[in-house]
Amino acid sequence: MHLLELLAPTLKAVHDGARERSGPVPAGEPGAVADSVRAVGEILPEHGIGGEQALVELARVFAAGAVDPAHPACAAHLHAPPLAVAVVADLVASMFNSSLDSWDQAPSATAVEAEVVRAMADLVPYGDGASGVLTSGGTESNLTGMFLALEHARRTAGNRTLRVFCSVEAHFSVGRSAGVLGIGEEFVTTVEVDAEHRMDPSALRGAIAEARVRGELPAVIIATAGTSDLGAIDPLPEIAAIAEEAGAWMHVDAAYGGGALFSRRLAPLLDGLSRADSVGLDLHKLGWQPVAAGVLLVRDAALFAPLARRAAYLNTEDDEQAGYTSLLGRSLRTTRRADALKIAVTLRALGRHGMGQLVDRCHALAWRAWELISVQTRLEPLQPPVLSSVVFRYLPIHGNPDLVNARLRRSLLRAGRAVIGRTELDGRVHLKLTLLNPHTTDAELTRLVADVVRAGQDEDRADVVDPED
Ligand SMILES: Cc1ncc(COP(=O)(O)O)c(C=O)c1O
Incomplete structure (x- = not known):
């Protein structure tokens, strides 16, 4: 089958799969994703099911269970949303192997x-x-x-x-x-x-x-x-x-x-x-x-x-x-x-100026995040950003700050709402936003920071109800 014929149904399946998520990460317990992949069926059946069906089925489940690095609330790692031109160039590299x-x-x-x-x-x-x-x-x-x-x-x-x-x-x-x-x-x-x-x-x-x-x-x-x-x-x-x-x-x-x-x-x-x-x-x-x-x-x-x-x-x-x-x-x-092909296409497409603008935008987003965090009484930034990340902590009203920060990050994951980073610095658990989507808007960033605060407050409340948890 030709690539073009396979592409249209596959891209539709990706789109359908992505719509099964309400946020950047599938909500629920982590085991559910593995279950949904297994539910597709045997990976090595005696007789194959054909290219289009295999692509459509797995692409949908893959997209539904993936973390979307282009989502504005996906800000944990140095996990960049790839540019469309680079993705297509990578396909060309794969075609010739x-x-x-x-x-x-x-x-x-x-x-x-x-x-x-x-x-x-x-x-x-x-x-x-x-x-x-x-x-x-x-x-x-x-x-x-x-x-x-x-x-x-x-x-x-x-x-x-x-x-x-x-x-x-x-x-x-x-x-x-x-x-x-x-x-x-x-x-x-x-x-x-x-x-x-x-x-x-x-x-x-x-x-x-x-x-x-x-x-x-x-x-x-x-x-x-x-x-x-x-x-x-x-x-x-x-x-x-x-x-x-x-x-x-x-x-x-x-x-x-x-x-x-x-x-x-x-x-x-x-x-x-x-x-x-x-x-x-x-x-x-x-x-x-x-x-x-x-x-x-x-x-x-x-x-x-x-x-x-x-x-x-x-x-x-x-x-x-x-x-x-x-x-x-x-x-x-x-x-x-x-791997050089996608880079060459990208650099020619955007030029140094275009690439620089994307970098500058992410840098500006990190500073904006730092401002938003700094004005929140329950959040404490570690230091001003250098590149495109900002490290901070939620300050719980009671309870162990390390545990509360770890738990609030997991609660955002479980709700499918946000993927934020967790690390340890100066011996303490910290949270991190790594901003690599240059198109994230101020409103989206504001919402992300507010979600973190809300998740922390929920942990504070849960701690009062069940301090042993
Ligand atoms: C400073 C630094 N060096 C090396 C690496 C490893 O890079 P890779 O995961 O591409 O092998 C990372 C990954 O985040 C990094 O942040």
Whole structure:
């Protein structure tokens, strides 16, 4: 069956399914969603039911049970509503199933990826020698960046132990990457942060000095440009200077904050980024791409050397010399989707200005949310927003604030009314709004904040009735 014939009934089923929800998330207990998926029937029947029916049935149930990131009350995670042009471009990538591990599976995808990498490198801004690769996201960018950094350090380490530094607020994938890469999580020093949750440069200096005393080699410093909760941006120029002094590789996890590069107003927040050896950016966050749309950039193409491989069935030297270049040697993966196509289409469609406007709008929404939260006596914001998130707490009249905040978030989920974030900062449970829908209106945001307050008040009342619950 042709794509066009399948698309119309599928989109209708998605529409019908979405209408079964009254809000951004299906109301009720979580098990109900799994029940509705099972109710569709056996996933592997002896005899198939046909493409259109399978699509329509599952697309409807999927849409009904999905969380809609485009809904204004969906504000928990870095879970962006994808742009329609990007979704359609992703379909084209799927149609050809291009795979970036060899030229003969992906001639145009290879060329498109090179252009996307160049465009993103220009934003950093990196010079002509820079290179990059599309990744599955921040996790893979951190893993790959750390792999390159550690391989680089091993050349001069002798028998010294390698040490990694990041802030206590760095993404958990940094520590786990150290485990995966065999140096061990215990060789990651988590450096203290300042009052605004940014890495403290003097604490970093101290930690490096201590590592040297132990005879270790400071191999890599991972700065975060946009922590997952607060969007805090580590002081990149100071960290770059420390890395240069220590001879350490600097990797910047800009999975969240990298999107600010599109905005001429916010880009200065990332000054110093170009001094990093490698940078990870995620366009499925502040870039409105369907997952996955990560980009890992390196200052100098030669830094990819440890990933280079010759595979007789993929990228022989004579083919490469004849111009059939493959991107196999830039990734930890072999088969790799043409994720660059949707990014290329989006960037051309909106331009830097259009992308910057979306970023600015989300930033403005976060400030508006902060204002709305600040004037509510029962809400307490943690600190003003940096990017597009705001972290706060509900202040209960009685009861344990951590429990009340956790419960009120679940009650909004159960009612199908809102998806808001929950995290822990300064040892206490906090709530979070991550605003990634640039089209959210002031009225919708006001309603969301009011819903949070109401859910908290309901918990207060429930506590009076049943304090043991
Ligand atoms: C700062 C930061 N780094 C890395 C990641 C991981 O990114 P991904 O989920 O795309 O692998 C996240 C995810 O939110 C993040 O916020």
